[in-house]
Amino acid sequence: MKVVDPHIHLWDLKTHHYPWLANPGVSFVGDARALKHDYLIADLLKDAGEIELLKCVHVEANHDPQDPVEETRWLQEVAGAAGSRAMPNGIVAAVDLSAANAADVLEHHAAFANTRGVRQILNVHHDRLYDYVGRHLMREPTWRENFRLLRKHGMSFDAQLYPSQMEEAARLANEHHDTQFIVNHAGMFVDRNSVAGYRAWREGMKTLAQCPNVAVKISGLAMFDHAWTVESLRPYVLETIDTFGVGRAMFASNFPVDGQFGSYGDLWRAYAAIVGAASDAEKNALFVRNAERLYRI
Template identity: 60%
Template sequence: MHIIDPHVHLLDLEVHRYPWMENSARNFLGDASAIKKSYLLPDLLADAGADLHVEQIVHVEANHDPADPLAEARWIQSLADAPQNRGLPQAIVAGADLSQENVQQVLEAHLALRNLRGVRQILNVHPSPMYDFVGRHYMREPLWRKNFGLLQRFGLGFELQIYPAQMVEAAQLARAHPDTTLILNHAGMFCDRGSPAGWRLWRDGLRALAACPNVSVKISGLAMLDHHWTLESLRPYALEAIDAFDCERAMFASNFPVDKLFCSYRALWQTYAQIVADCSASERDALLRTNAQRIYRL
């Protein structure tokens, strides 16, 4: 099976610092000790094995040291430039803190990297410490919103990692910046699953974002919130996201090595293929390959 994986994190603990790996507090991932180690291109390709042909990948910042986001992005570009890596990763989503006064200088430095396509700043905020990432509502801060406008000037997309309760606010942001591409990470991270109201919040939030033509969705990270997943437990979430965004603005992705806590790479992609087995051949190819290729300009 030929795939393009638009959400991969490479890690080199010998050179780089990842503060989340130093935090011993438990969160919704549970015991993450198994992935607190380096994960390099050979590891990803070994996980893919002979069954999957990974044509291209998008590297998304791995919650790297916020004091030096350029170090990670430059390292990823050096991997792409190395002849033995056949161009992998073909696209880079770098880290940038839009709440900082100097973020324009950071973005300008990122632009020197030929594979740069966008930036990510994790925005997940939640009343429960099990789910809260950042402890503040960045999208409500005037400086953050002002700096978000720089992305259009520089032709950069934004990776939108939020929870369902933040989706209406994110849709307002997308409408205010119609020329900036936003990509919803991990199908909106549906965490509050204990009630019909939680389902409606996620479902309606998806549709509020999907109503913005500049927003796409990555169906990934589902296992982070469903550790003992099955084909049938993932199917409704994947199909709901595809139904909201249609086959033209949805794409499957691995979120490896994070989701390696809960599944193998091959099992994950085989499950994706099974979920969309009843789609047309062109729709399956779009969801597994060509949408990512188009959206990330690979």
């Protein structure tokens, strides 16, 4: 089985600082204490096993916020190292677009050959259990002004957010129609215990899908379904593909984070089982071609 994985994380705890791994805790996405160890390309390839990993995209791993460019520098070095198979092939770097130095940070990220875009986590939620940032960044004037700089560098934006933020994100996408938006983790549907929660996710995804410059990664589902099965993932996978279409959806692993809840092979085989009736061309788009095209790798 051949895949391009557009959402992986690497870290080297010997040489770099990741605050969340320095003092790991337990949250709704799992027990970070189990992740407090180096995770490098060799570990990813070992986890892949019989899955033929053709290429991958590294998404910022909450590296030291005081020096986000150091993570990109290190990843570019990893990609150029012997035995790495040039992975990661694409880098989605970290930036705080609300910061005074955002323009400089973007300039430095852009200097590295494998940089393709940036991510700044946007998740805000009324329940403190799910709240990441505690502020509505998309509403802040400085953040919005700096967002315009992505176009200058030809960078995409990985949007990690909740359904309650999707309408606002769609307005942002329409204002920046020449910037590629990529929704992380199928929209992070956390409010699963009510009809209203499901409706908010479904309608929010439809609103985003109306923007031609928005695509989606089907990933991170295990963070919200620790005892997942093929059948428990199926409705979220199929609803996401139906909403965005085969041309704007792609599967991803979110490894090693989702590795707390199943093996790399089991996850990809689950995706394959869910879309087993799709055509070969549709499968190629979902597992390989869309990631290559959207991340230009």
